[in-house]
Amino acid sequence: MSSQDRASPDLWVSALRMPDQLNPVMLRETQSLYKGRVFPIFLILVLACMVLTSGIFLFQFSPRGATGLEFLQVTISFLAPILLVLIPLQAGQSMTQELKDGSGSVLLMSGLSPQRIVAGKIQAGLLQMAVALGLFSPLIAVSYLLRGTDALLILGIIIASVFANLLATTMAVAVSAQLAALKRPIIAALIIVLGLGLGTLSFLIQFEEIIVYAPVWTGMILTPTGLTILTCSYLACLVLAWLIATAALTHPNENRATAFRIYHSTVLLLIPALVFLLTPTKDWLTGLVSWGMTGAVISIPFFFSACTDAPGLSPRVRAHVPQRFPSFSVLFLPGCGRGLVYALSWSLVLWGTATLASSGTHYLHRQLLPYVTGILLYTLLYSAASCTVRSRLPLHISRNWITRLLTLFLLLLLCFVPFLIQAPFGSMEWNILHIGNPFFTIAYVGERNAYFAFVLVALAIVLLTFTNRRLLRSSWTEVRESASAKGSRS
Amino acid sequence: MSPTLLALEGISRSFGKLKAVNDLSFSVEAGQIYGFIGPNGSGKTTTMRILATLDLPDDGDAFIHGDSILVEPRKVRTRIGFMPDSFHPYRGIDVVEYLDFFARAYGLRGHQRIQTVRSVSSFCGLLEFKERRITDLSKGMGQRLHLAKTLLHDPDLLILDEPAAGLDPRARIEFRELLKELSAHGKGILISSHILSELGEICDGAVVIEKGKKIVAGTIDEMSRKSKDHHRLRVKIIEKKEDAERFFLTQPGVRELTVGAEGIHFDFEGDKTELARLLERAVRSGLPLYEFHQLDADLEEIFMRTTEGRLQ
Ligand SMILES: Nc1ncnc2c1ncn2[C@@H]1O[C@H](COP(=O)(O)OP(=O)(O)O)[C@@H](O)[C@H]1O
Numbered sequence A: 001m002s003s004q005d006r007a008s009p010d011l012w013v014s015a016l017r018m019p020d021q022l023n024p025v026m027l028r029e030t031q032s033l034y035k036g037r038v039f040p041i042f043l044i045l046v047l048a049c050m051v052l053t054s055g056i057f058l059f060q061f062s063p064r065g066a067t068g069l070e071f072l073q074v075t076i077s078f079l080a081p082i083l084l085v086l087i088p089l090q091a092g093q094s095m096t097q098e099l100k101d102g103s104g105s106v107l108l109m110s111g112l113s114p115q116r117i118v119a120g121k122i123q124a125g126l127l128q129m130a131v132a133l134g135l136f137s138p139l140i141a142v143s144y145l146l147r148g149t150d151a152l153l154i155l156g157i158i159i160a161s162v163f164a165n166l167l168a169t170t171m172a173v174a175v176s177a178q179l180a181a182l183k184r185p186i187i188a189a190l191i192i193v194l195g196l197g198l199g200t201l202s203f204l205i206q207f208e209e210i211i212v213y214a215p216v217w218t219g220m221i222l223t224p225t226g227l228t229i230l231t232c233s234y235l236a237c238l239v240l241a242w243l244i245a246t247a248a249l250t251h252p253n254e255n256r257a258t259a260f261r262i263y264h265s266t267v268l269l270l271i272p273a274l275v276f277l278l279t280p281t282k283d284w285l286t287g288l289v290s291w292g293m294t295g296a297v298i299s300i301p302f303f304f305s306a307c308t309d310a311p312g313l314s315p316r317v318r319a320h321v322p323q324r325f326p327s328f329s330v331l332f333l334p335g336c337g338r339g340l341v342y343a344l345s346w347s348l349v350l351w352g353t354a355t356l357a358s359s360g361t362h363y364l365h366r367q368l369l370p371y372v373t374g375i376l377l378y379t380l381l382y383s384a385a386s387c388t389v390r391s392r393l394p395l396h397i398s399r400n401w402i403t404r405l406l407t408l409f410l411l412l413l414l415c416f417v418p419f420l421i422q423a424p425f426g427s428m429e430w431n432i433l434h435i436g437n438p439f440f441t442i443a444y445v446g447e448r449n450a451y452f453a454f455v456l457v458a459l460a461i462v463l464l465t466f467t468n469r470r471l472l473r474s475s476w477t478e479v480r481e482s483a484s485a486k487g488s489r490s
Numbered sequence B: 001m002s003p004t005l006l007a008l009e010g011i012s013r014s015f016g017k018l019k020a021v022n023d024l025s026f027s028v029e030a031g032q033i034y035g036f037i038g039p040n041g042s043g044k045t046t047t048m049r050i051l052a053t054l055d056l057p058d059d060g061d062a063f064i065h066g067d068s069i070l071v072e073p074r075k076v077r078t079r080i081g082f083m084p085d086s087f088h089p090y091r092g093i094d095v096v097e098y099l100d101f102f103a104r105a106y107g108l109r110g111h112q113r114i115q116t117v118r119s120v121s122s123f124c125g126l127l128e129f130k131e132r133r134i135t136d137l138s139k140g141m142g143q144r145l146h147l148a149k150t151l152l153h154d155p156d157l158l159i160l161d162e163p164a165a166g167l168d169p170r171a172r173i174e175f176r177e178l179l180k181e182l183s184a185h186g187k188g189i190l191i192s193s194h195i196l197s198e199l200g201e202i203c204d205g206a207v208v209i210e211k212g213k214k215i216v217a218g219t220i221d222e223m224s225r226k227s228k229d230h231h232r233l234r235v236k237i238i239e240k241k242e243d244a245e246r247f248f249l250t251q252p253g254v255r256e257l258t259v260g261a262e263g264i265h266f267d268f269e270g271d272k273t274e275l276a277r278l279l280e281r282a283v284r285s286g287l288p289l290y291e292f293h294q295l296d297a298d299l300e301e302i303f304m305r306t307t308e309g310r311l312q
């Protein structure tokens, strides 16, 4: 051994010979997986599943009358949990392990970017998926040989499971990365199993229907519009999960908010672009209606987290404020004051569209304005409230999650206390006390056109914004000054 | 002249009401081994995590070769090797695979990567264990492996958080030798410990903190000078030991006097002139002194003196 060492120092140990281009995390993950206990267990599990598949099939269906479709169904019901629960869970667990104790900090100290670490985890998951698919391929082939299925269906299922696995793995990695700091990693695992398990179960329960209606589905999906919408929504989910995963690994003094705000703006701009591209002119108004609604709804978490950021810029972000368009970059830089500006701007755009679209004749058009207005107003109200709370908490307890919890608590209080006050009088009608309850108020305004309620909310927002005026102004000047300071430095 | 390797300027960090690090400043030069000493919970780990850009200070800044850890964390990271106080070992991979992983993570490529992994594992004495699983390594070997890992990207500054904790004496001495060799190669080393004797012999300088606050800092020389009004003396005398004991006990500034076979030891509080006067009086009073020796203050003594009464 040692003489061989001296003879060929470059080919020292096999691990060192792997190509440089490989993602290190993926490489190490695969090495430890194949040498560790997990892989044999995984292999045994997959083999057991295959035996069970064949067994169940032989028992349940008489071989003569059986069709390939039934066989495929049994195969899928074993393959799906492996691809959509087991492998993502494993990737999530390894992410939790990665960030445990000091190892996580050391990894983050190395030149590896959060993106590469997440990518490595996902690649390792994909590799495992390839192994599982390879092991199951004989069964899939048998289902084809038994007749009753067509190659397109099988191909479609395989492609769908590959993409579903990718998404599930990314989401599991994101959840684990976000929850890695928890004392009990089992909580992250439970959340992942619950989420993915429910998804897979409902998929399997629907499987027959899916197969029966396969022609209808393919007729809907395999059109340019269908494919575009499917691809875009898939990508939107994937990118969001990816951003959440990498944000958890980002260093405390690097910028996390910008990526999310750019993502949110891109998604909001993409929807009308798709509407104009894909639908005929007469449907544009309806397209805008759906945009106003979905835009208002998906903005809630973004506005909420934007307004609960730490108030100031970190030194690193301050040093990297773009010199050009500093006023525009105000919208995208972290900080609760800038978050409020961001939320106000997008609310105006979405509300303006809703107003435009409400001129239509479709019933959706008439419902739209109160709903979009209500959703946006209340999101803004609670975001502005968070912003107020956040900037006034003492420095050492003004963590984002405290603010979010406080604001949610406030929301709960404002929803329930008015009912408690009303209860002795036996009336459950809407009255002014319920102004803090978004759900009740929006429904009430929609029914009665009682827009004065919204006027009150709008006034409250203006008041809160006014209370935060110093924060808004200092946020603004901070960015401008950073940009000009950078200009004078260079 | 190149700027100081590491300079902390008023670093503070609180967790809730607890001020874990409170306005801490000190500096480390290249080639120095610098002790970072304080009892458990005094804020050593917190400070080191801030220096390693893994946490943010509430106030203050630190500079590596003049680059701020807050403004240029990425640049700073390439110059620091950080060894945290705890690890979660990756399962199922061996020593070489582990080092290779970090070499790849630090962006080393091809031949350079292989050479670096080889030279670092040879430097840390890991060659004979190269195919052992890292979960099967002894504590001492594990620490060497982690040291090896922090050396892969050839950092200028090593930040080692209690590396000697839990090592047996032999492993501790071997580890110390490695550090000496590294500092001889020009690397600056900041090493923390709550046990002083671990560091006394190898440190060029030290900072002692308690409850996040600096108590004393500087090179061992500087600290000895700083405590110049505080001398540990040894007096040897031909005869009349009891007389001498009585004489010194009655002198102002003399404390903690012990009489042993090696002579009379005592602490003396006062500057050089007062010391000279003490000697003069001793000789005048007819004591046959043949040695009046000032003992060098070592780190342990400085520590005990400065943290007197404040440590449990
Ligand atoms: N993440 C944290 N949250 C709250 N308190 C912390 C945290 N990290 C450290 N502390 C507290 O800060 C103090 C200093 O801790 P530390 O830096 O680990 O001390 P040392 O490394 O010197 O033993 C301790 O009282 C500890 O409880």
Ligand SMILES: [Mg+2]
Pocket (backbone or CB within 6 Å): B041, B044, B045, B046, B085, B161, B162
């Ligand atoms: Mg510690």
